[in-house]
Amino acid sequence: MAILPLVILPDQRLRLVSEPVGSVTAEIRRLADDMLETMYDAPGIGLAAIQIGVAKRLITVDTSKEENVRRPQVFIDPVITWASEETRGYDEGCLSIPDYYAEVTRPDRVRVRFRDLDGAEREIEADGLLATCIQHEIDHLDGVLFVDHISKLKRDRVMKKFAKAAKRDAA
Ligand code: K1U
Ligand code: ZN
Numbered sequence: 001m002a003i004l005p006l007v008i009l010p011d012q013r014l015r016l017v018s019e020p021v022g023s024v025t026a027e028i029r030r031l032a033d034d035m036l037e038t039m040y041d042a043p044g045i046g047l048a049a050i051q052i053g054v055a056k057r058l059i060t061v062d063t064s065k066e067e068n069v070r071r072p073q074v075f076i077d078p079v080i081t082w083a084s085e086e087t088r089g090y091d092e093g094c095l096s097i098p099d100y101y102a103e104v105t106r107p108d109r110v111r112v113r114f115r116d117l118d119g120a121e122r123e124i125e126a127d128g129l130l131a132t133c134i135q136h137e138i139d140h141l142d143g144v145l146f147v148d149h150i151s152k153l154k155r156d157r158v159m160k161k162f163a164k165a166a167k168r169d170a171a
Helices: 026-041 128-141 152-170
Strands: 046-048 058-061 073-083 087-092 102-107 109-115 121-127
Touching (some): 026 046, 026 073, 058 128, 087 128, 102 128, 109 128
Antiparallel strands (some): 058 073, 073 109, 087 102, 109 121
């Protein structure tokens, strides 16, 4: 297992639409292990493969609130098959946009179809923070960031801040 460097805004790889995984090989299981280790190290409650530079439709999530208890979940080629009309607002963050948080409103409950690490087809219904996190991660697979769900004024401000920081770091 390895802790891998995170892709940070304004890196344009974050805007890529990731490719389906297809069959679950040893390489994919290794990628999932590396993503989990990177997510726990950050620390974060979710991670999409593109955040470590791999444009494949694979996400990891752990929204367990119990101290010292890990409940890692891996979703391969996830698809939202149903979303509730009821919504919830949550102050979201993103490991690719460090130290920036903003409220995003999304469906409160979703049903997600995906494959697990054994390649088995599964479907779950998620609510609360798990539902929010899964939607945030699936957005990453389509090149969408949580700041795309906030006002243009706030988004332009955060985009400018990260573009300036990248220029400063490159100098
Ligand atoms: O995808 C990512 O960038 C990870 C992101 C997931 C997420 C957070 C909040 C709402 C939706 C999705 C994070 O994990 S940011 C860090 C974070 O929220 C956190 C870190 C440590 C403890 C608790 C939360
Ligand atoms: Zn994110």
